[in-house]
Amino acid sequence: MTKSTMSRKHTLLATALGACLALGTPAGFAGDLERGQALHDTFCIMCHSPELYGRTDRIANTYGEVLQQVTRWQNNARLRWTGYDIDSVTEYLAEKYYKVPR
Numbered sequence: 001m002t003k004s005t006m007s008r009k010h011t012l013l014a015t016a017l018g019a020c021l022a023l024g025t026p027a028g029f030a031g032d033l034e035r036g037q038a039l040h041d042t043f044c045i046m047c048h049s050p051e052l053y054g055r056t057d058r059i060a061n062t063y064g065e066v067l068q069q070v071t072r073w074q075n076n077a078r079l080r081w082t083g084y085d086i087d088s089v090t091e092y093l094a095e096k097y098y099k100v101p102r
């Protein structure tokens, strides 16, 4: 293989990677409801049922407060979620249980 074909391959790879990253986070879309539900049902319901989110003296009452609680709990559980994971679970809880707009 000559030097020039190698560098061309490298450029192609970099372009493909760039396209993937761009697709991963579409503009104006903070999270993914299905992903949020899957993450929540896998990691979060061992301690509390979703009834907790609807109790009258609940801690969170706005989207920002739900986001704070999700961030706090994934930290407590040492899940090392990405911002996208946290957004997805927040969006899922906000829409399905808290009924607060983003």
Ligand code: HEC
Pocket (backbone or CB within 6 Å): 040, 043, 044, 045, 046, 047, 048, 052, 053, 057, 058, 059, 060, 061, 066, 069, 070, 073, 074, 077, 079, 089, 093
């Ligand atoms: C180790 C047990 C445990 C795990 C795991 C856990 N939670 Fe909790 N969570 C609690 C307890 C206990 C409370 C209520 C008391 C408190 O906030 O001190 C709570 C409260 C909450 C609240 C606030 C409820 C309200 O009053 O509005 C949210 C939201 C929440 N958890 C989300 C999550 C999410 C999302 C996960 C998964 C990343 C998770 N929790 C995992 C124990 C847990």
